[in-house]
Amino acid sequence: MFDTLPPGRSGRGAVAGFAILMAICGAPLHPAFAAADAAKGEIIAKRWCAACHVTAPDQTTANTEAPSFASIAARTTSAASLKAFLTDPHPRMPNMSLTTDEIADIVAYLLSQRRP
Numbered sequence: 613m614f615d616t617l618p619p620g621r622s623g624r625g626a627v628a629g630f631a632i633l634m635a636i637c638g639a640p641l642h643p644a645f646a647a648a649d650a651a652k653g654e655i656i657a658k659r660w661c662a663a664c665h666v667t668a669p670d671q672t673t674a675n676t677e678a679p680s681f682a683s684i685a686a687r688t689t690s691a692a693s694l695k696a697f698l699t700d701p702h703p704r705m706p707n708m709s710l711t712t713d714e715i716a717d718i719v720a721y722l723l724s725q726r727r728p
Contacts, residue, residue: 652714653721657681660708661718669725685726694719 657667666680674680688694698715710718 648716648720650717650720650724653717653719653724656710656714656718657721660710664705667721680725681722682725682727685723688723691719691723694722 654668657665661667661681662671662674664675664678665684666674666682669682684694695715698710698718699712
């Protein structure tokens with residue numbers, strides 16, 4: 613599918629763009645995005661994200677420049693946008709080479725941090 617990409621491109625951006633397009637069109641996402649496990653996401657977040665982000669209400673320290681998961685959840689409009697972001701992360705964020713299942717799990721956990 614990605615064999616027509618320019619040299620040096622991984623296709624991750626194309627996958628993210630496709631996920632956003634499908635979300636905008638109302639099409640169902642890949643099953644890996646649909647079946648997410650917040651408990652698994654919490655484990656992954658504490659392992660990979662907690663050094664920079666406050667990932668849980670009981671966490672007391674993190675990088676002051678990185679937004680907390682609660683803050684991200686409060687201003688996020690859709691799970692699809694978070695999934696797309698984690699598929700092709702912002703340059704300041706390390707590329708952790710997460711699988712689509714891990715991304716879906718992290719997003720489910722992150723969105724569980726929303727305050728009612």
